[in-house]
Amino acid sequence: MAQPVLSRQLRWLPVALALLCTTALSLLLFTGVQRAARLQSASTALQLAAGLTAQPQLMRSELTLIQRGLETQTYVGDSLRTLAGSREASNVAYAQLADAIKAAGLDARSDTLAMLDKAQKLWAPLDKGLERLGNNKTGDLYSDSAAGSTLTAAGARLKRSVDELLATQTKNTGALSRQVSELAALLREAVVNDGRSLRALLLGGSALAALLLASMLYFSWRAGQAARAAGIAQRQVAHIMGTVREGLFLIGRDGRIGGAHSDSLRGLLRVGTPAGQDFEQLLRPLVDEKTLLAAGKYLGLLWKDKVNEELIESVNPLSQIEVSFQKAQGATEVRYLSFSFRRVRATASTADHVFGVVSDVTERVLLQRELDSLKSDTDSQSALLLQVLQVEPLQMQTFLGTLDAAVRRSNALLRAPGKQRADLQQKLQGVFREMHSLKGEAAALGLGTFVRRAHEVEDLLSGLRKRAELAGNDFVPVVVRLDELMTHGQEMSALQERVGQARSTAVSANDLPPERHGDTAVLAGGQVAAALARADLGPTPGEQLKVALQRLCAEVSAASKRDVRLLSEGLEKVPASLVPRVREICIQMLRNSIVHGIEPRERRALTGKPPVGSVRIRFTDSDQENYSLIVEDDGQGLNPEEIGMRAVTRGLLDATQAANLDRSGAFRLLFHPDFSTADTVSEHAGRGVGLDVVNAAIRDSGGRIGISTTAGKYTRFKVLLPRAQAEADSQSSAA
């Protein structure tokens, strides 16, 4: 639905328009009222002026009437009264006219005032004359005698005055009439003008009022739309709040839960009306004291402006909590809840909230547990059996022997005297080498359960290695793990024995060819087992080594997502006494080649190499003095600079030393116990022990190792093992 929502600037437009219209309208009305008042005054003035125009003529007629009357001795009292009344009225009219002109604002026009002034000046002598005329009249005007009526003295005086007035003012009255009628014309013009401008004002006012009305209508339409939209939004929010499975709520600064929350909150917290309740009080019966304390403090942190809420999520003490609810029959129900909190910043900081989300993660937690237990079950049973079935019995026995020896040597190392830091570090290093080597052998045979256990011991040891202080007690968990490793070996041994028995029974019953069946009867049980063992043994130790390395190659390349082919040559020629040593060296080198040397398929494709990488292992015994073992891969080669940088990261060198590092110095670093170029620690590489083990094995045999490499092309390790030493070893082990 298209919402009638205007942009921010446009939203204020109608308001501004309405305001402007109202102001203009008020101004117009005010001006209109003023204009109307002026118009009223102007028309009053016009009326007065029009009245005055006829007065001079009227007065002259009356004066003439009086003159005639006096001459014929008729009654002139009425005319005298009319004249006096006219004079009075004219004087009042002149005074009012001046006021009206002022009120109409016409005094600003000089011609109006000048005209009024002129008219008043013309009126003044007439007024004086009339005044005198009025004053003259005392007593009777006529006296009757036999000869007829004659004028009395007063009558004669009046007649003189009238005659004089008519003689002097006849011209004046004409001028006065003209003057007043001119003024009236001027006033008429002003009235017409005022009327016109008032009409214009009214018209403008009407237009403005219409505009105002329009904007009001628009406003109310907008308000209606907004109210409708708000209503829809409110219904949608209500739907969301009613449907969402998470408990959504707001916590105010007072720690109380806000009125709007999702319906699920009630069910999740088992509270009828969470709104208005204190969040910590709600939590109190659900969690322990320490978690409650931490939760209170954590929520307090969210209110602090200095704290970055994204950077404290990991310390949220309520990210996963176990809660128990009391059920009706006294039983308790355990659920797992996960809370997360976000600060909601309102424009006014007092209106801020913390937005909380709570969800029930019980299913997830239980599923995870189930998976974990399934995994360990699998680990303990089927994995063991599978391993027994997969590995050649003799190889398994050899491995178990190696395991036994490695654990014994490790225990001996740990028991050896020496509490100094250096001693303890040396012990750590020694056990580490043993475990790493053992892990390699286990991986070569595909013995996952042993690889995992050896890796766990390594984990423990590397944890210890990082500690600033080491005490003898710190090694207790290592001893426990070693013990567990040994027990696991014994379990394996027992299982192998049982499988061996089952196998020999099955073989004796079915698998032997019928013609030899008769022979078996004469063989003692032990001899059968020995024969079977020999049959199982089949290949020579050198050939077994070849198979083991192929297996290791497959496993490591799968784990490190590389495609690698192993080509071995001459391994069958390795003298039996040298096999364990050569195996140890080959295992580490092969792992290193795959993990550090061979590039991922895509990268190889980019550099024009064949997609499948190859590792070649060649053993030769043609030399008189030394056996030679060459391990070569067509991977990325060694980069002395990278090695130097890595050494700085590992804390083996400082920046200056790294800068001055030469090629051979860099390669020597590869054999340092703490060095590794892989980015992650996996079961197969990354702890920096691999080449350390190789180095130790070569040193023990009195041999030496050389490296040749070209960046981007290949890395070749050549190991020389003296024949003399090998023979001596073989004799001593035989003895």
Added chain:
Amino acid sequence: MTEVAHRLMVVDDSNVIRRRIERANELPGVEFVGAARNGVEALALYEAVHPTLVTMDLTMPEMDGAECVAKLVQRDPDIKILVISALADKLTAIDALEKGASGFLCKPFTDRQLNEALRKLIRT
């Protein structure tokens, strides 16, 4: 917009972590100004280099991280401190945050996580 220079001090008793933070920092405008091995050293170094950003280990000899946080904030209320620690006890971390730190990064961490945390710290 002008580039605001942030001066970063690292406080950790582990050589490895100190070097890692020093090397991992690749944020523009953040300059590494010094590293201290414990709280006492950190306070002395503070007077010399006046950092604006600090990464702080919690468990250290001499003076622990939380106390050091409190003292640094006393000296400069605007200083931004990122507490870095293994998450054995959330309450300890929360205490350090209450004393004035701005954020928390859990050990172990990757370079990317560190840079991200520093970026957020600057934005705080």
